[in-house]
Amino acid sequence: MDIGLYIHVPFCLQKCRYCDFVSYPYNKDDARSYLQALEREMQYYARRLTPGRRVSTVFIGGGTPTVLETGDLTKLLENARRYFQWSEDAEVTVEANPGTINKHKLYMLHQMGVNRLSLGVQAYQSRLLNLLGRVHDYRQVLQGVSAARQVGFNNLNLDLIFGIPGQSLKDWQESLAMLADLQPEHLACYSLQLEEGTPLAAAVERGEVTPCREELELKMYNKLIDFLTARGYRHYEISNFSKPGCQCRHNLLYWHNGEYLGLGPAAHSHLDMQRWSNTASIRQYTGQVLKNVPPVTERHKLTKKDVMIETAFMGLRLLQGLDRNEFYRRFGQRITDVWPEEVKKLCHQGLLELTDTHLRLTGKGLRLANLVFREFV
């Protein structure tokens, strides 16, 4: 089976105020030692990966991968290709912040085989971008998209956020309309989550900003679905939309509970009935890798039941739902036999529906997915 390869680039120009992912302020020296360690980590796993396991999707995420200098980025991609065997039609995504790209950098990425670009746009209005602590404005988004098209990217994702404090339904509609006009192949639209420990959450805690009301957030979500489906996008996962044939294969791998290797600080892996995560500390990461020790903090073996649980709640995120036959083929048990009471109850509550081939969220279930998922853990 092919696997996915995720590479975490833990640097940003400046951390966004809502973000709780692992990232450090960019500087050349740290980036150099990170890249050095990353290559060592690639070597480490390259030797240990079962021969013949090809990489069918690559995702360079962060942080902000594009804060790296063009030369460093191309080196990283070169290495990833050198140490792992990519399938011919591999999907190769790089995340980019519109404030950190130029035509030359994008050109080089495309040359190196990157065939999917994911731009963090988040909002159209400058006041909301400021509140979120984004380093770019919408003008840079336009420039970025146009440059990406010019250098040949034909699979473009834009990230958007709704439910931002102070964001009105009108703001949201405006953002959607502006972005849809750019005709990206893919849109990922997340509701803002106030993560503990982030400056934005602290500001809410202090009462400086008022969080978005649930009702409004729900309206925005409904608007999102109506608007994008009317524009020919297919709503294929809770937060993801694509033009036909342009679903994100790397993320599909997660949702199908497939296997992937994660490299870099705080990266997560799922391989050979195990899950593990790398240390978030960049010092610890480089230190351990250079000593040839895997920089892992948490590792656990999965039982069949674990895999079934994860397959269920990840798979239900997809609008088509869980393929019942596929589940049976994989585990030798029917999903309706593993969770008979839960499925019955949730169907009765109108949160799930059972078709001949699939088990899937209803429209209501889509909005209350946590109530559904927790029944399966």
Place this chain on the structure above:
Amino acid sequence: MAISQDRIRNFCIIAHIDHGKSTLADRLLEFTGTLTKREMQEQVLDTMELEKERGITIKMQAVRLIYKDKSGQEYMLNIIDTPGHVDFTYEVSRSLAACEGALLVVDASQGIEAQTLANVYLALEHDLEIIPVINKIDLPSAEPDRVKQEIEDVIGLDASDAVLASAKTGRGVEEILEQIVKKIPPPGGNDKNPLKALIFDSNYDSYKGVIPYIRVKEGTIKKGMQIRMMATGAQFEVTEVGIFRPAPTVVDELKAGQVGFIAASIKNVKECRVGDTITDAHRPADKPLPGYKKATPMVFCGLYPVENANYDSLRDALEKLSLNDASLVYEPETSDALGFGFRCGFLGLLHMEIIQERLEREYRLEIITTAPSVVYHVYTTGGGMVQVENPSKMPGAGEVERVEEPFVKATIMVPKDYVGAVMELCQNRRGIFKNMEYMGMTRVMLTYELPLAEIIFDFFDQLKSSTRGYASLDYEMSGYRETNLVKMDILVNNEPLDALSCITHRDKAYQRGRALVRKMRKLIPRHHFEIPIQAAIGNKIIARETVRALRKDVLAKCYGGDVTRKRKLLEKQKEGKKRMKQVGSVEVPQEAFMAVLSVDDDE
């Protein structure tokens, strides 16, 4: 080691919680060489883990000491430990009945507290010789003269000979022992008379059965004797006679005046109740010792296993606990909301809390406790009377002619600055003012009649917080009175939640109903539908709140393959859910069932 009857001294120690009773007992054991310092555990008389934590004595013990006085005479001293809490007044009275004297231990900075006073009065009723001991005089805040004055003013005891002591440093211990042998009279009784032995406590041993702790008043008890419990009529053969030094030690016999324990293969504590008289089955005494009373539970609550599957374990645990605790009663009960459980009766709130904690700690059971209730006397239009100890069992309003509820006479001691606060609290709790008396210059003793139901709802905590912890409380039952009571139901999603029904005074029903539904709204998590929460008297809704429907709850982001974190989040939610009870289609958290208890009416 034959010590004649005239050189036996039986005494107990009366003290408020924290006034140093256990430490003093330790010092007496140490000074008399009953235990060496090395053998000494911290406070040997308090054995149960719970007692240590709460600093109160639940089960009494009786330890024998041998003391050689200054003139070289040997005396046999028996310390009979007494519980120090208002729930256990009857047990205290039985242990007092086993003594001829009492040490009154008063903290040199705190002075006399309400429970101490109540116990001193009890001791005086039993004609005990009282030796005042002013303890903790090593503390900088000690005011021994003021406390002496208080003892004289309030109790009317001569305190001029009061021992100034520090159980912590050992100061005054010898003088206490000297006063014990000089002032406390030896026990009466004749060891040739027919046997009369008072059971003042008991313990349970899984091999030997119930072990009664006894004070022989008349006659002699020895191994092989056939004995009879005069109140219950049960008969047994004595298999062992012993004393505590403080470890159980077998002896040949216990004679009139002596204190110890027996074993007689007694299976159930119900056959061997505290206060009963043991006599010789072949040569019975003509009448029992006075004062026997069957302990009656005053406070009831429902106990339910969190997991229905643990019902049998809960039943087994209650059975075991009641082997050792005659005042714990229980019977099966079913609740629509909580499933199968038990309605349990306790002597008081503390007793209830202790049992709950023991179930959770010693038996590792997770239980849901419903709000405690008193026993109401409900007179029906049909002319009968039913005792209602579970509010949900209250007959319908049409059948009720009148309801009576239990009242207590409460004695509250408080520094004079807090009198206003205490009076206000008692007023709010439907208290009837009886008396106010100054004790010395600074403290006041207030007497109120209060409904017991008001006392079990958070009264003690409120009293403590409104007096910065200075007030002390004692109460005794004073009978039933008719009051204007109504049954209030709580409806969740239009279904009555039987476990939350309560009986309340009509004047307070609206206020309480409002506070309760408001509290419930905060405790019940949002569901995918709207949940009305209502308080009702009969068919009339008196308060309503709504738990709004949950419209959106999604972990939106799926990032970098961190499935483990997501799963942990879901598991955490699920864990919270597990501790809830399904009521119709609503999941109700456990705290909700106790909500009635801590509802602040002003909320």
